[in-house]
Amino acid sequence: MRAHALIFLGAPGAGKGTQAREVAKHFGIPQISTGDILRDAVKKQTTLGLAAKAKMEAGELVPDEVVCGIVEERTNEADCRNGFILDGFPRTTAQAQFVDRMLAERDQGRAQVLDIEVDEELLLKRLTGRRTCAVCGEIYNIYFNPPKVEGICDKDGGKLLQRADDNEATIRQRFEAYHKQTAPLIEYYQAQGVLFPVDGNKQPEAIAKGLVEFLSKA
Ligand code: AP5
Numbered sequence: 001m002r003a004h005a006l007i008f009l010g011a012p013g014a015g016k017g018t019q020a021r022e023v024a025k026h027f028g029i030p031q032i033s034t035g036d037i038l039r040d041a042v043k044k045q046t047t048l049g050l051a052a053k054a055k056m057e058a059g060e061l062v063p064d065e066v067v068c069g070i071v072e073e074r075t076n077e078a079d080c081r082n083g084f085i086l087d088g089f090p091r092t093t094a095q096a097q098f099v100d101r102m103l104a105e106r107d108q109g110r111a112q113v114l115d116i117e118v119d120e121e122l123l124l125k126r127l128t129g130r131r132t133c134a135v136c137g138e139i140y141n142i143y144f145n146p147p148k149v150e151g152i153c154d155k156d157g158g159k160l161l162q163r164a165d166d167n168e169a170t171i172r173q174r175f176e177a178y179h180k181q182t183a184p185l186i187e188y189y190q191a192q193g194v195l196f197p198v199d200g201n202k203q204p205e206a207i208a209k210g211l212v213e214f215l216s217k218a
Contacts, residue, residue, distance in 0.1 A: 001027055001215045003112035003194075005075075005103055006085045009185060010116035012174040013126040015200050015207065018139050019116065020087040022208040023215065030079050033087040034067050036137070037074070039163070056165055059173025061181060064094045072102060086111070091182045096189075112218060113189040114211065116200035127171050131160035145204065 006023065008016040017033060024031035038056060041049030048070075052062045071089055074080070090096040099111060118126075129143040131151075135158030140147050147153060151160050165174065189195040196214060200207060 001083065002218055003110065004083045004108040005099070005111040006083070006215070007090070007099070007111045007113045007189075008085065008087045008116065009113055009182070009189070010200065011118065011120075011123055011178045011182075012171065013123040013130070014116040014118045015126075015204065016087050016116060018204050019114075019198075019200075019207055019211060020085050021137075021139070022204075023211055024085050026208075026212050027083070027215070029083040029085060031085045031087055032071065032074050032080075032089070034062075034070060034089040035087075037070055038062060038067075057170065059165060059170040059177060061091055061177050064092055064098070067091075068095060068098045071099075075102070090185065091177075093184060093188060096185050110192060110194050112215070113185075113195045114198050115186055115189075115195055116198045116207075118200040122201065123175070124168070124171060127166050128168065130166055131162055133158040134161050135159075 006020075008020045010016050017031075017035075020031045020033070038049070038052045042053045042056065043049070048066065051066065055062045067089060071086065075084055086099070090099050103109060103111060125143055126141060129141040131140045131142060131147070132138070133140075133153035133156065135156050136153065138153055138155055138158075139145075140153075140160060147160060152158070153160060165171070186195065196218075198207060198211065202210075
């Protein structure tokens with residue numbers, strides 16, 4: 001893998017987290033999910049969490065300066081020395097310009113962007129059916145990828161939880177935010193020649209295999 005930074009782009013429920021976890025494991029680099037960091041802050045009721053909670057519950061984006069600060073700090077940690085994956089970041093043009101500047105200042109080249117494309121009608125079922133292990137973060141789906149025992153993680157027996165923003169009303173708002181604020185990044189990265197479209201309608205294992213093959217050569 002040549003690029004220092006990988007960016008996973010895609011609509012809510014496209015499979016960014018599912019694929020980023022696999023690619024991170026394969027290449028031994030960290031997966032940095034701004035959504036996971038924000039949810040953790042909300043759970044711990046930190047200042048960041050208290051500031052982000054209302055926006056997340058409404059399905060709106062958290063302000064650029066907040067998420068850019070999170071990413072700048074996290075990517076400075078030692079485990080990012082050999083590269084990192086940004087999952088769910090950037091999501092606005094201002095965030096994308098921030099990443100470009102940050103990588104240039106650190107002499108880390110351009111990011112490689114993987115855009116996961118999924119038919120819109122599948123996304124709602126993926127989101128309402130998602131369950132996540134409270135212990136290890138493994139992602140399941142009650143329709144497409146159910147655990148062996150309902151409500152329990154196959155890997156460590158942890159309880160499976162449903163995200164607070166995975167209800168239909170909030171999902172509609174998240175789609176709107178994606179179309180208005182994030183979808184323009186497809187053209188932004190196409191213009192830089194770093195966008196790789198990924199067919200996200202296939203089985204998760206087949207998508208991961210294709211991604212690893214592509215990144216091993218890229
Ligand atoms: P975030 O947590 O990033 O949510 P999201 O972008 O809406 O994306 P999701 O995590 O819902 O979906 P995913 O693409 O990761 O899908 P997954 O792999 O889980 O952000 C949440 C909130 O935080 C935002 O709304 C915002 O408020 C805030 N925020 C975060 N980042 C921000 C930023 N940069 N700027 C501002 N605000 C920010 O898969 C979904 C389901 O589908 C799972 O059940 C999975 O098992 C299933 N599935 C996955 N792949 C497949 C497949 N190939 N076939 C069948 N099922 C599949």
